[in-house]
Amino acid sequence: MDETEVVRRLTKLGEEIVEEIRLEESPRIRMPQRGIGNIIFNEKKNILELGNKKSTRSFMNVAHSRKFMQTILIANKCKEFVGRDKTASIRELYYQLKHTIPGTKENTFDDQSESDPLIVDLETALGVLREELHLKADDKGTLIGRIRIEDSGDVIDCSKLGRSGLSVPSIVEHYKFMDFEADYVLVIETGAMFDRLVEERFHLKNDCIMVSTKGQAARGCRRLVHRLRNELNLPVIMFTDGDPWGYYIYSVMKAGSMALAHESRRLGTPSMNLVGMTMTDIDTYGLDKVTETLKEVDRKRIKELLQYPWFRKKQWKKELELMAKKGVRIEQQALASKSLEFVAEEYLPEKIEKKVMLP
């Protein structure tokens, strides 16, 4: 969405409120409900979405008026950010808006926990991403591979960054993909495995763009992978630890999260597949000596995952039930027990070529 459209939506919100005041009606903001009762798994698109239930925040309702005031302050500040071409962290936004209302002892905001959920409200009410409102979350993640990206006037050749790679910022809306030479995107959970594959020059030998999420992916990283998928039409393959935590990281990258269901369609990559680690790998590659015993907290998490609609697919159910039955989990780095090069020279190329992947 271009910035003119974002400003238009913010302005429209303000104009509607002014109009309501002029008509001596109670000003109100309408937005989709975000509770569990309005979160739907769209089987066709393979993502979590918000349903059609709406709620209304009304200034003249005493229970709503503080939040109403705060929402308007945030909308106003975001309009300023976009207009001035500035971005701000959600913490900076809070500090920018926090003040005592003149003539009272009332603070606009007492804590960031008041402003954060209202940002989500504004995103859903306007149908824009927080990045489009010029708000930033934390950044995390690294990219390497044969792609040239234009970033703020610089053209960065991401295959000429040694073993270091490009630090993925929190906002990637301004990235322009220039040209690339790659057959797919490989998303890697751990920094250590990413380093291994960089050292083995996997991205160059196998024509792929590699992205490391370093644990649960930051929003910038999710959005970047989404854009690589959709704008360059590249298949995306993910490689995580073989445990419920790694699989959850995958599922958020793929289908979105409950908390941010309204953003799945612009942060999720529903077509992606998981190459490993799987429970089946343990037998196929004789890795039972290098598994780890499940803890109670792992078992509990497996049960929770089995409740998620996208883990109810036959292949996933099989893997998760096998994990519980074997009572073990397995890490990406356990492949080093074969040899340091095994993951890059045998495991990944074989599984990817034969498409031995989970949906």
Place this chain on the structure above:
Amino acid sequence: MDETEVVRRLTKLGEEIVEEIRLEESPRIRMPQRGIGNIIFNEKKNILELGNKKSTRSFMNVAHSRKFMQTILIANKCKEFVGRDKTASIRELYYQLKHTIPGTKENTFDDQSESDPLIVDLETALGVLREELHLKADDKGTLIGRIRIEDSGDVIDCSKLGRSGLSVPSIVEHYKFMDFEADYVLVIETGAMFDRLVEERFHLKNDCIMVSTKGQAARGCRRLVHRLRNELNLPVIMFTDGDPWGYYIYSVMKAGSMALAHESRRLGTPSMNLVGMTMTDIDTYGLDKVTETLKEVDRKRIKELLQYPWFRKKQWKKELELMAKKGVRIEQQALASKSLEFVAEEYLPEKIEKKVMLP
């Protein structure tokens, strides 16, 4: 240290053991003690160091023999890594070495908690860094600024990386600094503040190289800053939150940590200064509305810091006692309450120019 020397030291360790066996003596490894009783704060150099007390690990001592065997396995594997020009994460090392000893039910290693401390033993026994043994820790951190770095054959112009910056890897030994145009290095605790300064083009307007640690600094980041200081003779200035946690991150960057005292001299940057946030800033810049109340855990941490030799300096003692007295802490991002640009256009340039910094 060049790789020939690392291999020489590893080989010498092995040869001494072989010689002891030939003489029918109990093979042993000598190394500095790492307990608190042998950690010294070197007032002159301003870093934590190990003292002269030694301990001996002997194969014929039943309490030592398992660890002795494990230490030798690690030394052997590291020699292989260096010889083959491969690096491995400490987790991969563990997986590479874990196996059942033939004819027994004994595993070489049962858990990574067995191999990790032995890596430190080997580092101290040989006087080499783990990075020189080709072992990697996790990576974290971003660099941006007018410096060209050669990394594995690529020359990276770190001023042409848009708003993204270079991802700092876990090992930076292979970095070659080509040329640079900078007056100092600015190390920034939070990713969000780093982003702010990048957006304000602070590094270009103020001729500095900026590095973000994103919380407690990873080893690669500490080593990189150390090298920028020592090889390019650049002053280093750090910018953290004004709380005991930020100050501790500073102190580790500067003087090293208790746990890794043997490495301070190659990871620490004792000459660095802290520009903020300080308790004095709160009054100077009228920030009392945007402080946060100290929690019990913060107060406890302040007391602990006051025990550290390098926080006993007059200026530091004053700041820490003022923090306890005011009962508040302050974040870097609280400066956004003035304006988004305030930190880049007024706060930092003024304090740096006038050298209003802590030792």
